[in-house]
Amino acid sequence: MAESRPAGKLKGKKEMHWQWNQGQVTREEYRGAAWLCRDGVRKVKAWLELNLARDAKNTKKSFYRRVSQKKKFKESYPP
Numbered sequence: 001m002a003e004s005r006p007a008g009k010l011k012g013k014k015e016m017h018w019q020w021n022q023g024q025v026t027r028e029e030y031r032g033a034a035w036l037c038r039d040g041v042r043k044v045k046a047w048l049e050l051n052l053a054r055d056a057k058n059t060k061k062s063f064y065r066r067v068s069q070k071k072k073f074k075e076s077y078p079p
Contacts, residue, residue, distance in 0.1 A: 013037040 056063035
C-alpha cells in the first residue's frame with residue numbers, strides 16, 4: 001500500500017479483498033484499503049477533468065477526443 005498511484009492501490013485492494021475472504025485480514029483493514037483506493041481514483045479523475053477543462057481552451061482536439069471516448073463507452077452498454 002506504499003504506492004501513491006491508483007493502479008498500485010487497486011492492486012493492494014484486490015490482494016486485501018482476497019485475504020479478507022480467506023480470513024487473514026480484518027474487515028476494518030480491508031475497508032481502509034478500499035477507502036484509500038476510492039480516494040485515489042477520485043482525486044485522479046478530478047485532476048484529469050481539471051486539466052482537460054483547462055486545455056480545452058487551447059487544444060480542442062483533445063477535448064473532443066475525450067467526449068467521443070465517453071460517448072462510445074456509454075453506448076457500448078445496453079440500456
